[in-house]
Amino acid sequence: MRYTIKLPKLGDTTELVVVLEWLAEVGDAVTAGDDLVRVETDKVDSDVPSPVSGTLVEHLVAVDDEVDIGDPIAVIVSD
Numbered sequence: 001m002r003y004t005i006k007l008p009k010l011g012d013t014t015e016l017v018v019v020l021e022w023l024a025e026v027g028d029a030v031t032a033g034d035d036l037v038r039v040e041t042d043k044v045d046s047d048v049p050s051p052v053s054g055t056l057v058e059h060l061v062a063v064d065d066e067v068d069i070g071d072p073i074a075v076i077v078s079d
Contacts, residue, residue: 035047
């Protein structure tokens, strides 16, 4: 199954983040709960975990991109 991962809500007032670093690369196997990407909010840096297990097949945003809460950030395919 193919899952499009969306940026989750990270705080009560956070609406926009900046992508700092991808922690999982395309082709990596990830387990639900593994950190995918590190983002910067107006207050703190946060790691975004994968909600599903599978293989990361695509990054939909790049380092330094500004991303709104709810925007697609990655694609994971699971068996």
